Amino acid sequence: MAPPKRSVPDSSANGGALSLPRQAGDQRRDPSDRAIAEACGRGEAWAMELIYHRYRRRVYGLASRIAGPEDADEVAQEAFVRILRGLPKFRGDAQLGTWIYRLAVNAALTHVTRRPRHTEGDEVLDNIPAAQTSARDPGLSARLERALVALPAGYRAVLVLHDIEGLSHEECATILECRVGTSKSQLHKARARMRELLGPALAAERKGE
Template structure:
């Protein structure tokens, strides 16, 4: 018998959680927290503490808005969009304030070679130093795979502006990391 997809389980848990079942929401949390945190960690400029706060805020908002979930998309898609919106509102609220760069001790040990880990760390720091809107466009487009139309809708900018911000972010990364980047 083929395994039941997580989306099928999501449906039951979503309905139960929308009716106030905290255990169902805990199951949804456990299933989706990794993807949500990963996206928010990148959008927060690799700031672990900020990403944790944003993840908590996203799940609190999801709990509050769950009774209004219309099932027009999967719960995972809805939650992911909600979480990204939480991060984008945080970026807007912070304006162009510089992002705190993480220390080596906050980076997870992924079993990488020291050379690869150093390159990854350098890239994360460079992304973290990008202006907030350029960073958001870069992360959403190049890492999360969003289309410029969707980025424009989410960030309240024209498609051309999204493309220009992506170009700017890439130029700044090349300048920071060297021309071979």
């Protein structure tokens, strides 16, 4: 069951609906990563907006799923501030998308470790609604989103990156700054924990089939 490849977006991907000011001879229509970083360093608004529009969905998604939907706005804001202020330091030795993911994940994990501990374990299980009758009902997705909250933050990060965002273990390892083998083993533990959390709901679902 190889994951559907989403891969970290690179700068050649066409971003959101952003109208860039026209200027003959410049690189604004298809700027390279380095050109964007340098323009951000000069404080050029078009480059900062380009980054925001191109990566806002991915960054917000990571913030929401790693830090929780209630804190997603705050974490996404913090992540983008770090990204836009850090871009002048981007050296181009990694893909820009990977670097942005790394900052977003770090912002989310920092937020998680600083806030009071969230409800976990049995409390979360209690909050997971009973299974509905269809085999692949929308309720499973909702329960899965809620069970994510019960995972340790590191497990959550690797599961979100690999299983939800569809990144490879190599990309996960780069973003999380760990070895590929560590990414694999952590994902295995994360899934095992999810199975524990969702097992009763899944079993009930199967009985209802």
